[in-house]
Structures are given as structure tokens and as C-alpha cells.
Amino acid sequence: MGLEDLLPPFFATKLQTLLNWSRKNSLWPMPFGTACCAIELMSTLSSRYDLSRFGAEVLRFSPRQSDLLIVGGRVCVKMMPVLQKIYLQMPEPKWVVSMGACASCGGVFDTYTMIQGVDQFIPVDIYIPGCPPRPENVIDALQMLQEQIGSGKK
Amino acid sequence: MSEEKKDVESNDEKSSDFDIDPNPKQEWQTREKVMAEKVAERFELDAPVVFRGQYEFTVEASRIVQILRELKEDEEFAFNRLTDVTAVDYLKLEGYEERFAVLYFIYSYEHKTHLRLRVWVDEDDPRLPTVSGVFGAANWGEREVYDMFGLEFIGHPNLERILLPTNFGSFPLRKDYPLRGRGERDDFPRLRRGEKEDL
Numbered sequence: 442m443g444l445e446d447l448l449p450p451f452f453a454t455k456l457q458t459l460l461n462w463s464r465k466n467s468l469w470p471m472p473f474g475t476a477c478c479a480i481e482l483m484s485t486l487s488s489r490y491d492l493s494r495f496g497a498e499v500l501r502f503s504p505r506q507s508d509l510l511i512v513g514g515r516v517c518v519k520m521m522p523v524l525q526k527i528y529l530q531m532p533e534p535k536w537v538v539s540m541g542a543c544a545s546c547g548g549v550f551d552t553y554t555m556i557q558g559v560d561q562f563i564p565v566d567i568y569i570p571g572c573p574p575r576p577e578n579v580i581d582a583l584q585m586l587q588e589q590i591g592s593g594k595k
Numbered sequence: 596m597s598e599e600k601k602d603v604e605s606n607d608e609k610s611s612d613f614d615i616d617p618n619p620k621q622e623w624q625t626r627e628k629v630m631a632e633k634v635a636e637r638f639e640l641d642a643p644v645v646f647r648g649q650y651e652f653t654v655e656a657s658r659i660v661q662i663l664r665e666l667k668e669d670e671e672f673a674f675n676r677l678t679d680v681t682a683v684d685y686l687k688l689e690g691y692e693e694r695f696a697v698l699y700f701i702y703s704y705e706h707k708t709h710l711r712l713r714v715w716v717d718e719d720d721p722r723l724p725t726v727s728g729v730f731g732a733a734n735w736g737e738r739e740v741y742d743m744f745g746l747e748f749i750g751h752p753n754l755e756r757i758l759l760p761t762n763f764g765s766f767p768l769r770k771d772y773p774l775r776g777r778g779e780r781d782d783f784p785r786l787r788r789g790e791k792e793d794l
């Protein structure tokens with residue numbers, strides 16, 4: 442941040458707090474849904490669970506307009522380069538949520554074509570367990586992430 | 596109990612015979628049988644393997660294109676649909692001619708009969724002619740067989756991998772390929788936090 446260097450230290454700290462506060466309350470998720478977890482993600486976003494109550498309302502299918510990558514589903518060897526490309530295309534600051542057993546560790550699919558956890562190849566901030574995780578888990582994960590962003594840890 | 600067992604055994608014995616059931620009870624069984632007899636006579640093929648009323652002929656690789664073409668174009672057979680092309684890897688199992696077999700499943704809309712043709716493929720020279728000139732549907736089927744088993748179809752218009760990434764090094768449905776692969780799934784660059792896009 443160039444702006445912080447120009448200000449006296451006191452203001453810079455306050456400015457950072459303000460920035461973190463605004464970032465955590467306006468996350469723009471980019472859904473990378475490749476399998477059944479994506480279905481649960483949809484239900485989390487729609488009216489019954491309504492993720493927008495927690496400040497992650499607008500889904501963007503363009504990585505250049507989003508800052509939270511939600512990897513929901515199995516990732517195979519043909520998809521991994523695509524996922525990495527998408528991660529690189531997202532502007533900083535950015536966060537990654539690995540949703541479900543498959544994205545986190547390969548799940549039951551221990552075969553030649555399945556990535557055994559996307560965290561081997563892209564940095565992951567929050568893991569959600571479950572197959573698929575319930576919408577409550579996703580909301581919980583989002584709030585954990587928001588806490589970390591707000592306190593400046595991430 | 597023992598009687599039942601006998602029944603099953605005698606059925607099995609019959610099923611390796613050309614005349615699985617001299618007096619088929621169902622109409623479709625008669626249809627299949629008559630058609631198989633006609634095909635065997637026309638192309639001078641060996642007796643087919645019969646399993647539950649399905650007939651399977653073994654043919655040499657050099658004849659497969661011509662036989663399929665005639666089966667398709669001759670009014671008498673009119674096998675105008677190729678349901679599937681697939682392959683089997685028998686690896687070291689006893690009692691099979693070669694390691695690989697390619698199977699062609701054909702169906703005739705007109706006569707409502709099925710047929711299966713088997714071609715043995717040698718392990719050291721895994722090549723056979725393409726039938727994509729006869730059936731358009733064979734194009735992708737043969738590509739899948741190539742993708743999974745590494746069998747080469749001579750004369751195929753576009754023999755590339757169809758499902759796996761193009762740089763995938765092995766043929767995963769071969770029986771000697773390990774379930775967890777040969778490291779393909781671990782072979783990616785590791786991105787770090789803050790890494791920038793290469794524009």
C-alpha cells in the first residue's frame with residue numbers, strides 16, 4: 442500500500458483497520474464448483490441460508506472481480522492448471538476456501554487422476570470438512586475467515 | 596439343491612456351444628441366432644462365443660474393416676449402428692490369445708439384432724486398422740481406446756487423447772498401471788502467497 446507510507450504511523454494503523462473492516466464485510470466470492478459440493482454452495486447462497494447476510498453477497502464468475510476463491514468439489518489433473526490460472530488472475534488481497542473432503546484431501550477418490558488436496562498447489566486459508574459440508578459449515582467458515590481478515594492476520 | 600446346481604452346470608455347458616438353445620422360446624433369441632448363422636456362413640467365421648443369447652465372433656485385424664463395411668452396407672445384415680468400440684486388457688490371464696482385445700458392438704435397427712466382434716491385438720505391436728471410415732461413431736470410441744489402452748488405430752483422422760490431458764504420459768486402463776498413477780497427480784508447480792500472474 443503506497444498510501445500508508447505517506448501518513449504518520451498512527452493514521453496508517455487506523456487506515457489499515459478501516460481497510461480490513463471494509464474488506465471483511467464485502468467479500469466477493471468466486472465459486473469454483475466442480476462437483477456435488479457446488480450444489481450445497483448454491484443452497485448456501487440462495488434464500489434459505491442466504492450468505493449475503495454475512496457480507497459475501499455478490500458471486501462473480503470472473504476471477505478478476507473477486508477476492509474469495511471457493512474451491513468446492515473434486516479437482517482432477519486436467520482441471521488443476523485451470524484452477525491455478527484462476528488463482529493467479531484474482532487481484533490481491535485474495536483468500537481461498539477449500540470446501541469439502543475432495544478439495545481438501547481428495548476424499549474417497551484416491552486415484553491417478555485426482556488431486557489429493559488443492560492446498561498442495563495453491564495456498565488455502567480455510568478448510569471446510571464434510572461430504573458435502575452443510576450450509577452452516579460454509580457460513581461458519583466464512584465468519585472465521587472474516588475474523589482473521591478483520592484482525593489483520595490474513 | 597444339488598439338482599439346481601446341476602441345472603446351472605448343464606446350462607453353462609450349453610452356452611459354450613453354437614446352438615445355445617435349439618428351440619429358442621423368445622422371438623428375439625431366434626432373431627439373434629438366425630442372424631449369427633447368416634454372418635458366420637457369409638464370412639466363413641469360426642463358431643461364435645454365445646452368452647445368454649448374445650453372439651460374439653472373433654475376426655482377424657486385417658479383415659475387420661471389410662467385414663464391418665459389408666455388415667453395414669449389405670441389406671441382408673444392415674448393421675447400421677456402432678454402439679461402442681472398447682477394449683479389454685487380459686494382461687497375464689491364461690487362456691487368451693493375446694493381451695489386448697478390441698470389441699465392436701453393432702446393432703441393426705432394421706432386423707433388431709445385436710452382434711459383437713472381437714479383434715485380438717498383440718502386446719508388442721499394439722496396432723490395428725481404424726473403422727472410423729465405416730462408422731463415424733468409431734472416431735471418438737477409438738480415441739478413447741487409444742487414450743486408455745495405448746492401442747494405435749492406423750489411418751485414424753485424429754488420434755489424440757480425448758479425456759486425459761494431452762501431456763499425460765501413460766495409459767491408465769492397462770492392468771499393470773497402478774491405481775494411484777505414476778506421479779501425474781503430484782506434478783504441478785506450487786503457487787505461493789503473493790505470487791503474481793505471468794502476463
Ligand code: SF4
Pocket residue numbers: 476477478479513514515540541542543544548571572573574
Ligand atoms: S466432498 Fe463429497 S460432496 Fe463434496 S465434492 Fe467430494 S464427494 Fe462431492
